[in-house]
Amino acid sequence: MKDPRQERLGRLQREYHRHHPWRLGPGGLFVPHSYAEVKPDALSWWDDVGFILNGRRVIVWWRHPRCVYHDALEELASEQAGEFPFDDWLTKGAIPNYRKVGRSRKKIVSYTCRPPSQASREYFQRLQTLEEELSAQGIDCDVRPSSKRKRLSWATGLDLVAPLKVRNEQELTVVADLARRLLLGQTTLEREFANYRYTKESWLSEAASRP
Structure with a gap:
């Protein structure tokens, strides 16, 4: 049985994209950030990327598991x-x-x-x-890859947590490709990152690389 609300959001997404053209860069991606000052060996934390899928916009809010870990660390500090x-x-x-x-x-x-x-x-x-x-x-916190899809009136949003490296536009295409395949049901995070966990040991091992 179809969900009237989801059907309506799908129509709104197509209408919004039809009347508000998206300026996409090479490869058909919406790239909102510059990498001019990102070092080739820098640790990755988070980024955004957009693309068109089936006539509708997709916006991906990507975070590396270390970013989720750091957020949990800050939240604990705030509580204390x-x-x-x-x-x-x-x-x-x-x-x-x-x-x-x-x-x-x-x-x-x-x-x-x-x-x-x-x-x-x-x-x-x-x-x-x-x-x-x-x-x-360090704190006792394990972060696993995850994704959560959101239906918005202007786009499909995807909260994505995955251990990828994003330091330039070429590496950002990997995030977009993974998001596209997840939305189409062509892969799963378990298949891509089997048994992956970001742990306290992971955080401490990167101490020298963090700014």
């Missing part, structure tokens, strides 16, 4: 740091800067933000220290 002392220093208490307009008038041209409170500074210092300590010793 305690409650954040809310201090809206970016928008409240800012000092307006004026510029003269004529002889007797002036207008606001910018704002100078006040410094964060002492409590905020102490919190961020505590958080940074915890992140550095947890990064040095």
Whole structure:
């Protein structure tokens, strides 16, 4: 039995792509990022890539398992740091800067933000220290390849976690190809990365390579 909501999203995707042409680069890929400053031996973390499949857009949000591991590390550090002392220093208490307009008038041209409170500074210092300590010793977290498909009104989205290297556009095509084959049911992550896990040992072994 067909799902009316999914059918409607499919129609919306085709209509959106028909009326909003996508500027694709070589190989028919949407490449939103530049690799001009990425070193050939740099560790990969995350990237995005898009392509057209069956007349509809696909946008892939790719992350390397080390990125998922790092996110889990930061989340643990945030939990251990305690409650954040809310201090809206970016928008409240800012000092307006004026510029003269004529002889007797002036207008606001910018704002100078006040410094964060002492409590905020102490919190961020505590958080940074915890992140550095947890990064040095590692945390018990295993990350496996995964994918999750999302139907949007303008595209099909794919959250993809896979141990690939992406340091240039040529390597990005590997992400796009894998995503395409997954969506078409031509392969599975278990087949591509059998028994793969990113672990505490993986994180610690890369310590010298991380910035």
